[in-house]
Amino acid sequence: MRFAVLVFPGSNCDHDCYHALKHVVGVEASFVWHKEESLAGFDGVVIPGGFSYGDYLRCGAIARFSPIMKAVEKFARAGGSVIGICNGFQILVEAGLLPGALIRNRGLKFICADVNLRVETTGTPYTAEFRKGEVLTMPIAHAEGNYTADPETLEKLKRNDQVVFRYCDASGNAGDAANPNGAMENIAGIVSEGGNVLGMMPHPDRCAEEILGNEDGLRLFKSMVNSLSESRV
Amino acid sequence: MAIDAAVEMTEEIAARHGLSAEEYARIVGHLGRAPNITELGIFSVMWSEHCSYKSSRVHLRRFPTTGPRVIQGPGENAGAVDIGGGLAAVFKMESHNHPSFIEPYQGAATGVGGILRDVFTMGARPIASLDSLRFGPLTDPRHRTLLEGVVAGISGYGNCVGVPTVGGELSCHPSFAGNILVNVFTLGIAKSDRLFRGTASGVGNPVIYVGSRTGRDGIHGATMASAEFDDESDQKRPTVQVGDPFTEKLLLEACLELMSKDMIVGIQDMGAAGLTSSSCEMAGRAGTGIELWLDKVPRREPGMTPYELMLSESQERMLIVAKAGRESGVMEMFEKWDLPVAVVGRVTGSGTLRVMDGGRLAAEIPVQALTDDAPVYNRPIERPRDQDERNRFDPSALPQPDDYGRVLRTLLAVPGIAHKGWVVRQYDHMVRTNTVVRPGSDAAVIRIKGTAKGLALSVDCNSRYCFLDPRLGGALAVAEAARNISCSGATPLAVTDCLNFGSPERPETMWQFSEAVDGISEACAALGTPVVSGNVSFYNETNGAGIYPTPMIAMVGLLEDVNKRAQQGFTKEGDAILLLGETPGRLGGSEYLASIHGLETGAPPSLDLDLEKRVQAACREAIQEGLASAAHDASDGGLAVALAESCLSGPRPIGALVDLPNPGGSRADEVLFGEAASRIILSVPEGRVADVEAVARRNEAPIARIGTVGGEKLEIAVGGRGLVSEDVAGLNGAWRNALALQLGVSG
Numbered sequence: 001m002r003f004a005v006l007v008f009p010g011s012n013c014d015h016d017c018y019h020a021l022k023h024v025v026g027v028e029a030s031f032v033w034h035k036e037e038s039l040a041g042f043d044g045v046v047i048p049g050g051f052s053y054g055d056y057l058r059c060g061a062i063a064r065f066s067p068i069m070k071a072v073e074k075f076a077r078a079g080g081s082v083i084g085i086c087n088g089f090q091i092l093v094e095a096g097l098l099p100g101a102l103i104r105n106r107g108l109k110f111i112c113a114d115v116n117l118r119v120e121t122t123g124t125p126y127t128a129e130f131r132k133g134e135v136l137t138m139p140i141a142h143a144e145g146n147y148t149a150d151p152e153t154l155e156k157l158k159r160n161d162q163v164v165f166r167y168c169d170a171s172g173n174a175g176d177a178a179n180p181n182g183a184m185e186n187i188a189g190i191v192s193e194g195g196n197v198l199g200m201m202p203h204p205d206r207c208a209e210e211i212l213g214n215e216d217g218l219r220l221f222k223s224m225v226n227s228l229s230e231s232r233v
Numbered sequence: 234m235a236i237d238a239a240v241e242m243t244e245e246i247a248a249r250h251g252l253s254a255e256e257y258a259r260i261v262g263h264l265g266r267a268p269n270i271t272e273l274g275i276f277s278v279m280w281s282e283h284c285s286y287k288s289s290r291v292h293l294r295r296f297p298t299t300g301p302r303v304i305q306g307p308g309e310n311a312g313a314v315d316i317g318g319g320l321a322a323v324f325k326m327e328s329h330n331h332p333s334f335i336e337p338y339q340g341a342a343t344g345v346g347g348i349l350r351d352v353f354t355m356g357a358r359p360i361a362s363l364d365s366l367r368f369g370p371l372t373d374p375r376h377r378t379l380l381e382g383v384v385a386g387i388s389g390y391g392n393c394v395g396v397p398t399v400g401g402e403l404s405c406h407p408s409f410a411g412n413i414l415v416n417v418f419t420l421g422i423a424k425s426d427r428l429f430r431g432t433a434s435g436v437g438n439p440v441i442y443v444g445s446r447t448g449r450d451g452i453h454g455a456t457m458a459s460a461e462f463d464d465e466s467d468q469k470r471p472t473v474q475v476g477d478p479f480t481e482k483l484l485l486e487a488c489l490e491l492m493s494k495d496m497i498v499g500i501q502d503m504g505a506a507g508l509t510s511s512s513c514e515m516a517g518r519a520g521t522g523i524e525l526w527l528d529k530v531p532r533r534e535p536g537m538t539p540y541e542l543m544l545s546e547s548q549e550r551m552l553i554v555a556k557a558g559r560e561s562g563v564m565e566m567f568e569k570w571d572l573p574v575a576v577v578g579r580v581t582g583s584g585t586l587r588v589m590d591g592g593r594l595a596a597e598i599p600v601q602a603l604t605d606d607a608p609v610y611n612r613p614i615e616r617p618r619d620q621d622e623r624n625r626f627d628p629s630a631l632p633q634p635d636d637y638g639r640v641l642r643t644l645l646a647v648p649g650i651a652h653k654g655w656v657v658r659q660y661d662h663m664v665r666t667n668t669v670v671r672p673g674s675d676a677a678v679i680r681i682k683g684t685a686k687g688l689a690l691s692v693d694c695n696s697r698y699c700f701l702d703p704r705l706g707g708a709l710a711v712a713e714a715a716r717n718i719s720c721s722g723a724t725p726l727a728v729t730d731c732l733n734f735g736s737p738e739r740p741e742t743m744w745q746f747s748e749a750v751d752g753i754s755e756a757c758a759a760l761g762t763p764v765v766s767g768n769v770s771f772y773n774e775t776n777g778a779g780i781y782p783t784p785m786i787a788m789v790g791l792l793e794d795v796n797k798r799a800q801q802g803f804t805k806e807g808d809a810i811l812l813l814g815e816t817p818g819r820l821g822g823s824e825y826l827a828s829i830h831g832l833e834t835g836a837p838p839s840l841d842l843d844l845e846k847r848v849q850a851a852c853r854e855a856i857q858e859g860l861a862s863a864a865h866d867a868s869d870g871g872l873a874v875a876l877a878e879s880c881l882s883g884p885r886p887i888g889a890l891v892d893l894p895n896p897g898g899s900r901a902d903e904v905l906f907g908e909a910a911s912r913i914i915l916s917v918p919e920g921r922v923a924d925v926e927a928v929a930r931r932n933e934a935p936i937a938r939i940g941t942v943g944g945e946k947l948e949i950a951v952g953g954r955g956l957v958s959e960d961v962a963g964l965n966g967a968w969r970n971a972l973a974l975q976l977g978v979s980g
Binding site: 009010012013015016019020023049050051053054055056109110111112113139141203205206208209211212213 | 385388389392393394395477478479480482483570571657658659660661662663664665666668669680682795796
């Protein structure tokens, strides 16, 4: 099984995702430069966090025009597994592969901290091995993670079971006090209608090893890999 | 070829460049003629205190700088120590005090940018940063704004580049009201046989410019009579540079990729004094000359003069000396990363810096005159007349507090002690997934992927101690930094420093400086931690009032097995609390005396370096043998504050029942809040207490059982008399919310 870890100018969690996949999960991983145009031979794509193009215009707004994004779109439309983490989520939204927008945190500051997440659906390849309603802990690290969408989009996301993670407290209550960035309905991660494209602000790549004190991210990656193996059989 | 001499040189123009009459005469002597304005500009920056270390150099020679692990000592872009396994830890600390006071966001941001370049210039990938900050009192709205701006600048730059800011320190004091301190430290990892240096060797080799285009920002002395040498430029640009972390990130990746190939001879960041210092220093180290072709320099705007091009401090630029014939390979690499790149000169054997502007010779100066032959001053030194007065202190006149718990809560809210969550939340402290002890412990610990090793990092200085006794204060800063490293279980390896002082032209300041250097030297020698890099920042002075002397010490330690580490928070109910090093606390120079009684007098804690070594060795051994579940240095605020911090730093607040021995019958406030060196609080499972006591005995370190972890209260007795009984939840709130409350922002 082989994963592409995309590298845009300004990506900075590319090494972290590569390390988690290759050295912790134990699958093949390769860096793919944004000027490449093909994803042939890959079983999954990871768009890592960071500050593509410095986040200078609007997070993800320039990266979506990189040559590789045409290939990502094709890969996703064909049902391929694509996971965008943090800046990767922002790029997916800008590219129109996921609905909505990620705007400035309501506190207007960058936040780097562990947060609690409630698993809203296990009907995705990324969460198949969690329990619905289970509370996970993952770090966030962003200034623009405030998920925003129009009412129809939100309604559609909920109707189709596309909301994957919500920010919550330690007991699983997704109230305002547990919302770090002002995201609508505490949304931390969503999938595409087909369920194959996941965008999430929290970083599974930062909690995939025992030495980092938390392996909830590893469970997500393993779930993804296992689902892909099953679908290949 | 005639030297451009459009502007007639006078001593007055030289004085406006910060050059004294004697210095100007020396320049004329070196050249055998009057300099032109470009040459004068070049001399002024190269002979500036910042670049030449002219007032500090004679003192810095006293630092111990060698040791079995030292690969690169002071004099290069950064220092390097061997950490085994073919790897080197490359690190340095620098100040960005003055720019940050003028424009806190950009000042701090470009400080981070500069130190990152110093490290990756050496061929090391930066993996962690620390920052050490000083502000005036937060009751002053200006300082709240400065603090917010500096933190945002560090966050904005470091986060974008993707180097985690894993720790640091912060405190506030009126002596910094006119001069804040922003000291930034970065550490990188390189293969020890693949370190790059700033050297321009090999006559004929091409000199290549890469990175941001050169603009008029940050030109030293640009305010002076710009009309005289640039009629087209009537705009005065701010002297603070603007950072571009995105370009920095590209530069970092491109340079590291380039360095993995066999294409370059030397490389240096264009930091302070930009093109001038990078070219001169590289030629100076190699004993060569350099010819620069300014018409090839990528620039942001037309009409820039040689003076402006040579003195611009535009950020995110590097100068590279490539191997002859490798130009196209180097250019291709940077073009891949969409970075401006150009061949702007060549290495010569002439021993001169020759600057061509098209067909015109804009400047020609012997390199030696700018580097090795720059002025060196042994400035007058005088012990301040009131120094004895500062140390005079009679505690018997001091009233004892009636509520020790309230004193504890007050101290926990002092910015230097308060929880720094509001700050570190804004720093990405986890990117690169190496941070195994996050900010908030005595030392941060990062693991080194691909090995079993880890590195511990800490930065320390108690400015008040240094004001009261700069020699002892300097030594105490080293001892505390090492103690913090030892509390993580790591062995202290080496030091980088950032020496922040007032004006060197004041004999009292030079006395403080000289004393601090001696204190640091003594402690570094005793603890086996050489100084491998550093920086001096003088002139931290406003309207005649200097800052408290602040020789900041950053220390790096090594854990051979990163799994054998500790952090400061109590985690286990029922653990025994032991105190390693029984040194009684003293009130002189303490936070208690300053914050509760408004007095900054007395002598700082004494320091027995031999005892310090034994205490630290015992601590490390207890951690390495898996006997201690937490270790915490007891410093600012004394034992009571240290115990509270241990109760509050774990995954959840936890109480403790403590009885501090008082065999000498000292005052209760002295036992609770008095400060001392060489003390470490350990949390040890009940069944392992005897083992830890044996470790202490083996290392000849005093040890005493002082209490037990558990419950919802921190209860501290002195000699059996209960004095503090506080709910940890309340203490936790006082500690965690203090900074946000004082800043008037939400946590």
